[in-house]
Amino acid sequence: MLNIVLFGPPGSGKGTQSQKLIEKYQLVHISTGEILRKEIAEKTPFGIVAQKFIDDGNYVPDYMAIEIIQDVIEKNSGGKGFIFDGFPRTVYQAETLNNILNKYNSGVSVMISFDVDEEILISRLQNRSGVSCRPDDRNKEIIKKRLELYHQKTAVVKKYYLEINKYQSVNGLGDIDKIFSDICKVIENILK
Numbered sequence: 001m002l003n004i005v006l007f008g009p010p011g012s013g014k015g016t017q018s019q020k021l022i023e024k025y026q027l028v029h030i031s032t033g034e035i036l037r038k039e040i041a042e043k044t045p046f047g048i049v050a051q052k053f054i055d056d057g058n059y060v061p062d063y064m065a066i067e068i069i070q071d072v073i074e075k076n077s078g079g080k081g082f083i084f085d086g087f088p089r090t091v092y093q094a095e096t097l098n099n100i101l102n103k104y105n106s107g108v109s110v111m112i113s114f115d116v117d118e119e120i121l122i123s124r125l126q127n128r129s130g131v132s133c134r135p136d137d138r139n140k141e142i143i144k145k146r147l148e149l150y151h152q153k154t155a156v157v158k159k160y161y162l163e164i165n166k167y168q169s170v171n172g173l174g175d176i177d178k179i180f181s182d183i184c185k186v187i188e189n190i191l192k
């Protein structure tokens with residue numbers, strides 16, 4: 001299996017690039033954020049619990065994010081692999097992802113990190129709030145909190161993948177197709 005973790009702060013372009021990658025490599029896209037938003041829209045018990053965390057700009061507890069990915073991996077374990085978008089966000093999630101994939105004799109092939117300047121992130125998130133209809137994109141304070149949380153809890157996930165030699169970075173600024181081609185180069189290299 002080809003298992004790619006897309007890594008970067010909110011607004012760094014993970015969702016956009018995921019769409020292009022699933023087409024090219026026929027992977028299953030897992031966005032924990034997207035699944036959570038769907039659960040919230042459908043007002044499921046899971047969604048109702050998640051909503052409180054997300055609206056405040058907090059992460060949902062690890063067990064919730066893990067339950068989501070475990071379920072999708074189980075249902076698609078016969079496929080070509082996965083793109084993880086917005087997961088893992090903590091070291092505990094990264095370790096658990098490894099354990100789950102090990103059960104299928106697989107692991108994370110590469111973690112691709114998007115480098116984007118913070119000021120640009122804030123304006124990107126505010127701009128997309130018009131189209132995304134996401135309450136967490138509308139408020140500058142909540143955006144700042146999400147970015148802080150990213151630095152506090154998630155930036156260390158980068159270190160985790162660096163240590164196991166799975167870390168690669170691409171410049172997340174500029175033309176969407178150029179970023180896509182940089183990501184593809186990384187993938188082609190590991191497929192060699």
Ligand code: ADP
Pocket residue numbers: 009010011031032033034036053054057058059060061062065085086087088089093136146
């Ligand atoms: P963004 O990267 O723009 O914040 P996402 O769609 O990835 O957007 O996630 C939206 C929200 O869902 C996050 O701010 C967080 O509250 C929650 N979330 C998503 N994935 C996880 C995860 N792996 N662990 C904890 N919380 C998560």
